[in-house]
Amino acid sequence: MQDEHRKAIQNNFISLVEQTDLDVMVSSLYEKGVFSERMIEPYKDMNKDTRDRKRQLYMDIPRRGPLAFGHLLDALSENGYWDLVRDLDPRSSLHARRPRNPGPSTSAGSNEKFLSISDEKKKTKTGTDINKNPVPPPPRPPADPKDLPDPTTIPDFHVVKSTKFFEDNDCESEIQLYRTRGRRRGVLVVFSYVDFDNLETYRSGVDADCKNLKYLFNEIGFRVLSYQDLTKKETLETLRGLKEVVVGAESVFIVVSSHGYEGPRGYDNDLRCSDGGLLSTRDVIDHFNNKNMPALRGVPKVFIFQLCRGSNEDSLWSSTATDGARDARDAGCATGPPRAARGAPPPPHMLPPLEPSPRDRVYSDILIAHSTVPGSVAYRDAAAGSWYIQVLCEVFAARAHDCHVEHLFTLVDKRLHDAFRVQTSSVDRWGFNRRLYLHPGLAEP
CATH class of the missing domain: 1.10.533.10 (Death Domain, Fas)
Known part of the structure; x- marks a missing residue:
């Protein structure tokens, strides 16, 4: 050969x-x-x-x-x-x-089924990029075979496996657990955008993110589906087609990695598809709400967005705030919710009218994790991958066996600060009212 x-x-x-x-x-x-x-x-x-x-x-x-x-x-x-x-x-x-909206694999066997994956144009350079506008990497010189990494290597983190299932805590019975014990533990769907049609620079390091995520969730026991460099139309078609894949899973994780921009509506932001089309994060989430995918009502849905949310790069050399200053700022806030919100029933004339049929909320069981806060950039290393995905994989690998997912994201932000200092992640809960344990490597017969 x-x-x-x-x-x-x-x-x-x-x-x-x-x-x-x-x-x-x-x-x-x-x-x-x-x-x-x-x-x-x-x-x-x-x-x-x-x-x-x-x-x-x-x-x-x-x-x-x-x-x-x-x-x-x-x-x-x-x-x-x-x-x-x-x-x-x-x-x-x-x-x-280009493949048009590739369908799910139907081959039998293990959970190693991936769709439309390509770790395209692996390019390297030193230093750290800002996800918004990284410096284009230099051409890669021909590699000597003896200098190539061992192709059989796996990521350098170890996924600690669970030895027992967590149970609902009788002392806190009002906070129950999502059920994650079956062979169909969960599905991870990764949308990564690396190469763009003359609009954005190539996102070096994303191949490392994808490799680490695939390895992590395979070890936990998830089925992993991955799509790369889809156009806006292909992305929307794929989101609609996922209904046949994720229904029946005990949990669903959606990871989106791309260039991002501060959105016009404030509460979300936009991501770039490979053809230059923009899609809001809210559009992605809405495909999985209780109206559009009712079969997933009660199933935990975790969204992870690795993308910029603006251009702010502010950071501090040292903290100058004091406890008194924090108290002063807090003092400017409202003293509390109105009486009705604190538990007293509203007067009869303020009660909502009776509905002819039962109604339910559109959003529930949704957890949304962002690599950065609104208005700010997300950083990415051209060789090791994005800061956020690096620490997320490390934390989930080490602690998913004994921590629920919300606690894991708290540890991710702490680790992000310890390791890189200048980036702050954020998490939103939309009716995510139970605890989600992933029980890596453990399943009921």
Whole structure:
């Protein structure tokens, strides 16, 4: 096999392992003569972990002669892994057409099912970028094979597994738990926007974010779906199509990573799609509310937005505020809610009219986490990934086994400050009135 083809497999090794179905690929490569019947037996050994068998498969392919790379591309293309073909072969004819709203994988097996994933144009540079307007990375020099990272490496954090399920606390029975005990623990959907049509700079480091998120949630026990560089139309079509995928899951996490802008309405902000179209964060959330997706009523839905919310870069060298100053500012606030809001019943003439049929609120069971506060930038390292996703993965890996999700996001902000100082995350709760434990690695029979 040519060196450039071997390097292409090395550079995309993790994506190949995570995105492809083992049985499908083994069967296709056997039919094309890449492997003999005897050689494919180790890949069928059910006593070994599926991921380990796939890792071995893609380590063996470069040893199968000069035609193996072409057969690999054909097998991937025939089975719908077009993004992987584009990543492996820059001269592929598939670059001329983009996949339109790819549908969910239906292959059986483990939870390693990914959609429309491509860790495109991996570029590196030193220093830290602001997500809003990063400096374009310099061209990457040809790499010496001995300098390439080991393609079999996994993220350098360990996901601590749960040993028991958390139960509703009788002492706090009014705060119950979301149920997360089944094999369909949850679904993570990642929308990442890296490359834009002549409107924005390439977002170096996002490939690291995606790799870390996929690894983290796979280890927790989630099914992971990933979409990259969709247009605005494709994004909206995909959001609508997710109903068939997420319904039935015990929890849903939606991660959106892109360039972001302060929105005109104040309570949300806009994100950039690959064709330059803008979409508000509220539009993303609304696809999962109780009106548009009633089957998810009562199911926890966690949204994570890694994007700027403005251009403010303010920071302090040291704190000058005193307790007295804080008290003075607090003193300027209203003294409290009106009497009716504190528990006294409103007078009869203020009661809402009776409705002819039962009604329910549109928004519930929603938790919204932002990498930064309104009006401010979100920072991203071109090699290690965004500051926020870095610390989120570290905290969730270390503490998801004994902390509920709201506590985890509190620890994320504390870690964000400890590590980087100048960025503040934020969390909003929309009817998120139970505690969500992820119970990584633990499921009822």
